[in-house]
Amino acid sequence: MKLIRFGAEGSEKPGVLLSDGTRLDVSGLVAEYDEAFFAGDALADLTSKVAAQVDTLPKVEAAVRLGAPLARPSKIVCVGLNYAKHAAESGMDIPAEPVLFFKATSAIVGPNDDIVIPKGSEKTDWEVELAIVIGKKASYVDQADAMDHIAGYVLHNDVSERAFQLERSGQWVKGKSADTFAPIGPFIATRDEISDPGNLRLWLKVNGEMQQDSDTSDLIFDVPHLVSYISQYMTLLPGDIISTGTPFGVGMGLKPPTYLKDGDVVELGIDGLGTSVQKVKTYKK
Structure with missing residues (x-):
């Protein structure tokens, strides 16, 4: 469904x-x-x-x-550097364990709502991601049982402000949590609709030009691993979101780096999870 x-x-x-x-x-x-x-x-x-x-x-x-296809969850847990080529373009080593950070749930908007470049931003970037929706409370879950805790999957644009994220000290959450930085949807596909979340094409275009085009088979840590791993450190509640990371092709990795500006149009999609389109606007009081 x-x-x-x-x-x-x-x-x-x-x-x-x-x-x-x-x-x-x-x-x-x-x-x-x-x-x-x-x-x-x-x-x-x-x-x-x-x-x-x-x-x-x-x-x-x-x-x-x-709107976003679920009410505001208790948390959005994101996974960084979970595609090898994205780690390379970011100039970072492939992680030995999943890199975790939070994204504020107040960033959630509908799949086709505007992305608003926050006040003071010069490096707002795009990231197409496969997101997991938790369907059963998960605490200290074994990988073999992890899929039983999933309700479904959803398309997520993990919009990021790179200067806030990487140049302003502290944790990545600052660059991930501005209002409108989590367009989610158009729909949640229940688990039965996605036979293999490890074999899905995901892509993103900016102004009609393909920037990201990859496959979830390139994930460093797959879906069962992530659910199990994260549940060792926190309880995942029903409706919580795990965003599994983005492939190569983000604006930060281009030569020269390229970031979103007022008037840009971002389009993205994942096999079986539909597409979304966001117009980019500059913050105004």
């Missing part, structure tokens, strides 16, 4: 996306895609109810805005 949320910012309702592209309003069947939803049997229950009521559920027009 593909889970969406639709409507004006701050007033999104839960919906589903059918295989033919039809959007259905399921707000009469489920309150929200949040921790409570992913923790219990609500997903299985929703699947059966949608199958039984598919002809009578209200349709959502294609012009209606899509």
